[in-house]
Amino acid sequence: MAAGKKKTPTTKAAAETPTSAELARNIESLDALFSKVGLTRHRRGSRKNILAKARKNIYSPEELHRPIAANVHKAKNGAVWLAVPGWTQYHWLWHGFSTRKGGVSTAYAIEGTPGELNLGLTADDSAENVAENRRRIVAAITGSRKTPLRTVKQFHSGLILYGPGCSGANPFRADGLLTDHPGELLGVQVADCIPVLVADKKKKIVAAFHAGWRGTVQRIVERGVGRMRLEFDSNPRDLIAAVGPGVGPCCYAVGQEVRDAFESQFSYAADLFHEVFNSDPVKTRYPMLFLTQRAPGHSDIGPSTHLDLQEANRRQLLAAGLSPKSIHVIGGCTQCDRELFFSHRGAQGRAGRMMGLIGIADK
Ligand SMILES: [Zn+2]
Numbered sequence: 001m002a003a004g005k006k007k008t009p010t011t012k013a014a015a016e017t018p019t020s021a022e023l024a025r026n027i028e029s030l031d032a033l034f035s036k037v038g039l040t041r042h043r044r045g046s047r048k049n050i051l052a053k054a055r056k057n058i059y060s061p062e063e064l065h066r067p068i069a070a071n072v073h074k075a076k077n078g079a080v081w082l083a084v085p086g087w088t089q090y091h092w093l094w095h096g097f098s099t100r101k102g103g104v105s106t107a108y109a110i111e112g113t114p115g116e117l118n119l120g121l122t123a124d125d126s127a128e129n130v131a132e133n134r135r136r137i138v139a140a141i142t143g144s145r146k147t148p149l150r151t152v153k154q155f156h157s158g159l160i161l162y163g164p165g166c167s168g169a170n171p172f173r174a175d176g177l178l179t180d181h182p183g184e185l186l187g188v189q190v191a192d193c194i195p196v197l198v199a200d201k202k203k204k205i206v207a208a209f210h211a212g213w214r215g216t217v218q219r220i221v222e223r224g225v226g227r228m229r230l231e232f233d234s235n236p237r238d239l240i241a242a243v244g245p246g247v248g249p250c251c252y253a254v255g256q257e258v259r260d261a262f263e264s265q266f267s268y269a270a271d272l273f274h275e276v277f278n279s280d281p282v283k284t285r286y287p288m289l290f291l292t293q294r295a296p297g298h299s300d301i302g303p304s305t306h307l308d309l310q311e312a313n314r315r316q317l318l319a320a321g322l323s324p325k326s327i328h329v330i331g332g333c334t335q336c337d338r339e340l341f342f343s344h345r346g347a348q349g350r351a352g353r354m355m356g357l358i359g360i361a362d363k
Contacts, residue, residue, distance in 0.1 A: 058275045058303050061250040061336075066310065068245065068332035070097070075140030078102035079117055079133075080340075084197075084242040084328050093199055093206070094185060094359040096141045097244045097330060100342045100352060103133035108342065108352045118342070120189050120353025138185055141357055148184045149357075152177055154210050158218030160227050176209040176224045180232060183362030187355040191344040192252075192334050194309050195244035195356025196221050198317075200228060202238040206358045213254065216312050217261045225320035236321025241328070243317075244356045245341060248333030249274060249308035252345075259305055262312070272312050275303040 070082040073096075080101035087095055100108070103117030107124040117133045118125050135145040152161055152174040160176035177186040186208040188195050193212035198221075199205070205228055209220050228234040253276070262269040310329055317327050334341040342351040 058277055059306075060277055064248065064274060064276065064306065064308075065250040065333060065336060066248050066329070066331035068330060068337075069328075070245075070330045070332075072099075073140070074102065075136070077136045077139055078114075079136045079140040081137060081140055082245065082330060082332075084330065086328070087240070087242070090199070090201060090240075092182075092204055092361050093201075094141050094147075094357070094361055095197055095199070095206075095242070096137070096357050097195060097242075098137045098354045098357070099340045100354065101340065103129070103136060105129045105133060105352060108347070108350070116342075116352060117354070118352030119187070119355045120191070122352060124350065125352065137355065137357065142185060142359065142361070147359070149187050150177060150179075150184055151187050151189065151355075154189060156210075156212050156214035158215060158220045158223050160207075160209070160220070160224050162227060162231055175211075175215050175220055176207060176227075178205070178207040178224065178227055178231065179360070180205045182360040185357050185359040187357045189353040189355055190244070190246060190334075191342045191351045191353050192247040192346075194246035194313050195354075196224075196241065196313050196317075197244065197356055197358045198224060198228070198239055198241045199358065200232065200234045200238050201240055203232055203234060204360055205232050205234060206360055208356050208358050210356075211309065211313050213258055213261075213307060213309060216309060216316070217265055219265070219316060221313050221316040222320045225317070225322070237323060239322050240326045241317045241322055242356075243310050243313050243327065243329045245330050245332035245334060246309060247335050247343065247345060248310065248331070249306050250276075250333055251335035252307050252309060253304040254307045256305070258307060262307070266312075266315070268315055272308050272315075274306050274308070276306045277303050 071085055073083055074080050080099045082097040098117055098119060100116045104115040105118040105125050106115055109116045119133055121130050134149055138147045138149050139145040151171055153171045154175050155173055157175050159174040160178055161172050161174040162178040179186060188208045188210040193210055196209040196211055198207045207224050209224050211220050259273055262272060314327055314329055334343040335346040338346050342354055344351045
């Protein structure tokens, strides 16, 4: 078979091979075509050097991808969740980040695959499925399906709820929760946004925050730590924090308005943005064709601006006084790893929800 595929050159094919004079004419006509559309073939310097220069401070998505640095657990009931390395030493502390695996929902699952762990009351899923999934993740983390789960109605704000909440049909509107009350779990819902968990290891206070770009600009995490200091006199040096999985810097392309909002708020904003080459195979193969004279980020076909929301929230924890070694960045990317995570952007807005959960054990 292989031998059959191999063609011997025919006289006709040989006749079609262009002569060097013809080649030169072809290149001239190519140059003419390129200059007509505003591209010039560089005559000096090697192509490699030109590319290296053009690519300075420009990254590929792979270079920015942050792998998961957490322990993956599978509960007896099937729920798959991530635990923060080192936090198991705090026996009084319940915590975890859920994944999409190990539930009863089929609304977002590929046909024929097992049920998924959607924890959000979304339009596509039934309330019964979500209730069962919530009992499973609660049991996975606390050991009891009956542990109450407190949630809020999130709206990308900087508001934090402290005090008796309700998570029935009418939860309060907020994007953060705070408690010193043992025996309950606090949960924030995410599907690309960053869940951030904070605990005061000395005073046994816990908090959960939902940080999308809007909440991050409104400093939800910094405000949250401020609230812990105000209500409980927490010392930031006693706080430990985990920045959970969400859309990574590899995938989170944003517009200029997002960059403007961060630059107006944070002196370190420049560290949070990267110019990233689109991984479009045509653009990757012919990068020179896509280098325009316009500034990066201003071109439809040039590199795109990516925001590192995980790092942005780590910086807020540092700004709030936490020690760098007390902050654990879980990593992972919801948009890259669609098998493990739900991704709102990755699924064009039709996705289940995961949770970042934290609580104080009641025994
Ligand atoms: Zn990614």
